[in-house]
Amino acid sequence: MRLAELSRRSKIPTATIKYYLREGLLPPGRRVTATQAEYDDAHLQRLRLVRALIQVGGVPVASAREVLTALEDDSLDHNSRLGTAVWALPHGPEPSGDEVFQERAGRTVDALLARLGWDSAREYAAESPAHRMLVTAVAALARLGYPCAVEDLAPYARAGHQLAVTDLDLIERYDSADEQLEAAVALTVLYEPVLLALRRIAQAQESHRRYGQRSTEE
Structure with a gap:
């Protein structure tokens, strides 16, 4: 699918998808011309995960990038990947110092x-x-x-x-x-x-x- 189709199916604006691509949150598509690329269902699934982290979970982009890198680590088991994803979410106030x-x-x-x-x-x-x-x-x-x-x-x-x-x-x-x-x-x-x-x-x-x-x- 092209970028417009990816945007339509994911319900994420093309400008936001381009931002995710630049920030390394979404892998590049398969280049078909100098200015166009093809995307597949794996990109769609990744976009949903990025949206869950950033838009729903409020995770900063830099932290989301770290999470996604960890999730791609084949040395981690499923339990570790789940823990990495959930631990990246905001976790309330920091200690008061007392x-x-x-x-x-x-x-x-x-x-x-x-x-x-x-x-x-x-x-x-x-x-x-x-x-x-x-x-x-x-x-x-x-x-x-x-x-x-x-x-x-x-x-x-x-x-x-x-x-x-x-x-x-x-x-x-x-x-x-x-x-x-x-x-x-x-x-x-x-x-x-x-x-x-x-x-x-x-x-x-x-x-x-x-x-x-x-x-x-x-």
Whole structure:
């Protein structure tokens, strides 16, 4: 297909595709004339992944290029490629700089992962943006005096594990490895507001169950 057809099928403007080509996010097409090239379904699939990273995930172009380079590394297994794609996504605020609370939170998170038996999470803790984000969040809770001991966090972790099972079940609906990588990025980003909304609706429902009936009776 020519560039115009690639743009139509991907729903991405030709100017944006040309930018991705210049930045090395999309491999060049097969040259047919001095000014024209042919593209195939592999380019279309790559464009969808680039869109998932940059437009949906908010990943900077330089980081997206690194991710795509890693994804093409044949030495990486499928698990590593999925991790590389998801770890590239924005992961919340950086540590506040309060080292005392950060260190305490780090110990709490390590104890939580040990209790859950999440050995692989502990193994890659130093490299994991999600681990750093969790430590920062726990440090903020502790600094403000809210419950954040291991026993407080464990129910959330168990709920998170069930969500992860659901996530991977959704991703496995896609056949190819590239489609699964795209889905891992897009679904991680797009389902986070769904989870937030459902949590708040559930809180309202549970609040009504606990306290609403009492108010009516009074």
